[in-house]
Amino acid sequence: MLDVYVWFYTGCILVIVGSIATVIGPGVKDPVVRIINTEIPAVGISMIFLTYNHTIALVTFIAATAIVTLILLRAVVRLEEMGAEL
Template identity: 85%
Template structure:
């Protein structure tokens, strides 16, 4: 039986490293890379929810993350089609 704190601290580390990667990481000039980087703190936050047993919040968060990614990618595609500077 693994200690539950492992999941908690893995989640914390993923959230911090992922947000650092989204802000300063390599290749973030490209908005698609930046959007993909935001998935890492999302996974870390899911692990934190899991340690707290927030089941409904976890399910809703996964659904909301998918929708947010779709919205952001749609914005990128439409702005690129208009020839905006990204």
């Protein structure tokens, strides 16, 4: 068995690095890049949920993340079609 702490601290590092990448990472002026960068903290928090055995929360979180990504990408596409500055 792998140590529980490995999963937890890997998750913590991924969450912190991913959120920094989303805020000031390279190319975040483009909203699509920023949306894709939010997936890194999502993976990190999935690992934290795994550490605590939050199965249902993990499953729901994955589904909710997928739907949020769809909603945000739809907003980006529609705003770009209208010619808004992003």
